Amino acid sequence: MTTLDSPPVTAASKIFNFPRNAWYVAAWDHEVTAKQPLARTVAGRPLALWRNSDGRAVALADACWHRLAPLSKGKVLGDEIQCPYHGLRYNSAGRCTGMPAQETINPSAIVPSYPVVERYRYVWVWVGDPDLADPDTVPDMEQMDSPEWAGDGETIYAPCNYQLLLDNLMDLTHEEFVHSSSIGQDELSEAEFEVSHSDRGVTVTRWMRDIDAPPFWLKNMRDRFPGFEGKVDRWQIIHFEAPSTIRIDVGVAKAGTGAPEGDRSQGVNGFVMNTITPETARTSHYFWAFMRNYRLDSQTITTQLRQGVHGVFGEDEEMLAAQQQAIDANPDHEFYSLNIDAGGMWVRRILDRMLQAEGLPAAAAK
Amino acid sequence: MAVNTQTWWQQGRVAECDELAEGVRRIVLCPDRPVHAAPGTHVDLRLDLDGHVRKRSYSVVRSEDGGRRLTISVQLAPSSRGGSRHMHGLCVGDVVEMTGPVQSFPLGVGADRYVLVAGGIGITALVAMADTLRRRGADYTLVLAGRSRRVMAYLDHLVYTHGDRVRVFVDDEDVRLDVESLVGEIAGSPGAPRTEMYMCGPIRLMDAIRRSWMAHELPEPNLRFETFGSSGAWAAEDFVVHLPQLDRSVRVGKDSSMLDALEDAGVDVMWDCRKGECGICQVKVLDVDGRIDHRDVFLSQQQKEAYTSLCLCVARAARGESEPGSADPAAVTLHLP
Numbered sequence: 001m002t003t004l005d006s007p008p009v010t011a012a013s014k015i016f017n018f019p020r021n022a023w024y025v026a027a028w029d030h031e032v033t034a035k036q037p038l039a040r041t042v043a044g045r046p047l048a049l050w051r052n053s054d055g056r057a058v059a060l061a062d063a064c065w066h067r068l069a070p071l072s073k074g075k076v077l078g079d080e081i082q083c084p085y086h087g088l089r090y091n092s093a094g095r096c097t098g099m100p101a102q103e104t105i106n107p108s109a110i111v112p113s114y115p116v117v118e119r120y121r122y123v124w125v126w127v128g129d130p131d132l133a134d135p136d137t138v139p140d141m142e143q144m145d146s147p148e149w150a151g152d153g154e155t156i157y158a159p160c161n162y163q164l165l166l167d168n169l170m171d172l173t174h175e176e177f178v179h180s181s182s183i184g185q186d187e188l189s190e191a192e193f194e195v196s197h198s199d200r201g202v203t204v205t206r207w208m209r210d211i212d213a214p215p216f217w218l219k220n221m222r223d224r225f226p227g228f229e230g231k232v233d234r235w236q237i238i239h240f241e242a243p244s245t246i247r248i249d250v251g252v253a254k255a256g257t258g259a260p261e262g263d264r265s266q267g268v269n270g271f272v273m274n275t276i277t278p279e280t281a282r283t284s285h286y287f288w289a290f291m292r293n294y295r296l297d298s299q300t301i302t303t304q305l306r307q308g309v310h311g312v313f314g315e316d317e318e319m320l321a322a323q324q325q326a327i328d329a330n331p332d333h334e335f336y337s338l339n340i341d342a343g344g345m346w347v348r349r350i351l352d353r354m355l356q357a358e359g360l361p362a363a364a365a366k
Numbered sequence: 367m368a369v370n371t372q373t374w375w376q377q378g379r380v381a382e383c384d385e386l387a388e389g390v391r392r393i394v395l396c397p398d399r400p401v402h403a404a405p406g407t408h409v410d411l412r413l414d415l416d417g418h419v420r421k422r423s424y425s426v427v428r429s430e431d432g433g434r435r436l437t438i439s440v441q442l443a444p445s446s447r448g449g450s451r452h453m454h455g456l457c458v459g460d461v462v463e464m465t466g467p468v469q470s471f472p473l474g475v476g477a478d479r480y481v482l483v484a485g486g487i488g489i490t491a492l493v494a495m496a497d498t499l500r501r502r503g504a505d506y507t508l509v510l511a512g513r514s515r516r517v518m519a520y521l522d523h524l525v526y527t528h529g530d531r532v533r534v535f536v537d538d539e540d541v542r543l544d545v546e547s548l549v550g551e552i553a554g555s556p557g558a559p560r561t562e563m564y565m566c567g568p569i570r571l572m573d574a575i576r577r578s579w580m581a582h583e584l585p586e587p588n589l590r591f592e593t594f595g596s597s598g599a600w601a602a603e604d605f606v607v608h609l610p611q612l613d614r615s616v617r618v619g620k621d622s623s624m625l626d627a628l629e630d631a632g633v634d635v636m637w638d639c640r641k642g643e644c645g646i647c648q649v650k651v652l653d654v655d656g657r658i659d660h661r662d663v664f665l666s667q668q669q670k671e672a673y674t675s676l677c678l679c680v681a682r683a684a685r686g687e688s689e690p691g692s693a694d695p696a697a698v699t700l701h702l703p
Contacts, residue, residue: 093474095587103666106643107591108470115475130475131502359432 485567
């Protein structure tokens with residue numbers, strides 16, 4: 001817990017600004033190669049991503065120093081990238097190493113190079129002040145590459161402000177209405193939840209005891225306990241870590257076998273791994289994966305879960321796109337909050353403090 | 367690293383000015399539209415010099431309060447192009463036309479070691495870098511070279527702040543900077559390929575370092591420098607430019623650049639950076655009476671020695687030390703189609 005040192009944010013900005021001094025996922029590790037550069041915009045910065053000959057991932061501003069042609073359309077040549085237009089070459093620090101038709105290199109020829117950390121199967125980039133880029137502050141997503149967990153995920157290109165995705169994940173009451181055929185059930189909006197927070201994190205905990213497992217969870221229980229019938233205790237523990245990573249500890253266990261008290265041995269446990277990278281004020285890269293801690297060797301289950309969650313998240317994507325359109329179509333209407341938004345509102349307050357520290361407004365520029 | 371090359375003009379008010387070292391004036395400017403100036407940035411000032419508007423570049427020594435106070439320091443150059451005399455005449459309350467911070471000399475991140483080399487007033491470009499490296503806890507060395515302690519700005523402050531990371535070389539104490547041993551020490555260290563050098567100073571010093579850097583086969587991109595084209599092999603002299611195609615000759619005063627003199631004389635020439643970096647104003651040399659003092663960083667050493675082309679924005683013709691007291695000014699004949 002932390003003491004409040006700035007006035008609380010009361011109104012919720014509809015188009016929320018994003019901190020720059022933060023690690024954001026730019027890509028899955030396999031997307032960044034030594035064969036050709038990848039173009040991706042992270043927190044408003046267009047980047048060209050590629051790998052050096054030693055395998056290190058590199059992120060340079062995606063505009064040549066000369067006439068701003070996108071380097072991402074160029075070639076990777078060993079430890080250098082070559083501009084597709086006039087052949088200027090740059091090393092991983094962004095220094096120009098070769099210019100056409102002259103014997104020297106202009107000393108001011110440089111493109112910004114951004115700090116990169118590869119962790120948890122992702123390439124993370126820091127587009128803010130490089131002197132503040134501490135690799136120890138990469139959000140914890142340990143389940144992604146732990147031998148005790150198995151699973152896979154995808155990327156959703158979401159046509160909405162990143163905060164709408166965070167709102168969506170911080171309150172799972174919507175499952176009852178958006179995902180009624182898979183994970184939704186009436187008990188979701190009936191169960192109580194608890195919200196706690198620290199200076200960079202928020203946790204929302206919800207337990208539903210002695211209920212019927214919805215279709216998605218019944219299938220998972222039967223993967224682990226063939227032929228399973230009966231009631232379950234279900235949990236959803238949402239862990240937010242600033243600026244935009246949300247891990248949701250989810251699962252069900254045979255009712256009354258002690259899961260709420262800590263014994264999950266009679267259940268199945270998954271971690272929904274989500275990390276959102278704002279692209280622009282109104283578009284986001286949403287990287288997700290579903291990791292499980294049972295039947296780790298089954299590629300079939302990995303594929304089934306990935307496809308299942310793909311279907312569920314497709315329903316969210318549609319809703320969020322429609323919500324963003326409605327927001328833009330109603331510029332003179334404000335947001336109001338419900339009791340269920342407490343988690344999302346704590347997220348906004350943490351982000352608002354990060355933005356204040358950078359001297360940025362909470363509302364993104366038009 | 368952020369690279370900001372956008373140029374926009376604003377007004378800046380002189381908030382403080384005082385004598386920092388002999389012939390060096392510290393000027394604190396308060397710009398209209400403050401933006402924090404990162405290490406390595408400079409501001410351009412538009413100065414009215416004898417009825418001609420001239421642009422001059424000054425490194426930002428310190429950026430305080432989000433760029434609301436930008437400190438620059440200007441050395442009075444006896445053979446200056448007029449800019450430093452004008453700057454030394456500024457008083458508190460005066461208003462200047464200035465750009466926001468322009469970045470063409472950014473400090474990198476992630477090098478194993480940083481060596482900053484300042485010759486004389488060149489230290490102004492490196493003070494903020496040294497402070498940043500100290501804050502980062504980076505491995506760095508600050509090399510300060512000057513003619514005399516009296517004229518070396520920030521010397522005591524830097525020695526106090528950076529302690530044994532500073533190495534001081536003073537000509538009149540006969541403790542001279544030996545470029546070969548400085549670069550050789552870097553080349554012989556295990557971190558050599560990941561050592562970056564940032565230098566700013568007289569072009570003769572920078573040329574010597576560049577030659578030594580290349581001779582030791584250190585990576586060229588790791589040698590970073592900034593020059594505003596304001597120093598040469600010889601002091602600026604008056605000289606003459608002959609333009610046979612135009613059937614004209616133009617006299618260049620020691621306070622003026624060749625490019626400025628040609629433009630003042632109504633000769634239409636193309637240029638861009640005006641500091642000897644880009645090569646846009648490169649022209650062919652047909653004949654030289656005297657020496658060419660190139661002062662640019664666009665031409666290679668061989669190209670400079672060939673005397674076949676020069677950059678109009680910074681190059682000068684000179685008699686140099688070899689022909690002292692020669693009655694006729696040096697002259698250069700250019701092919702200007």
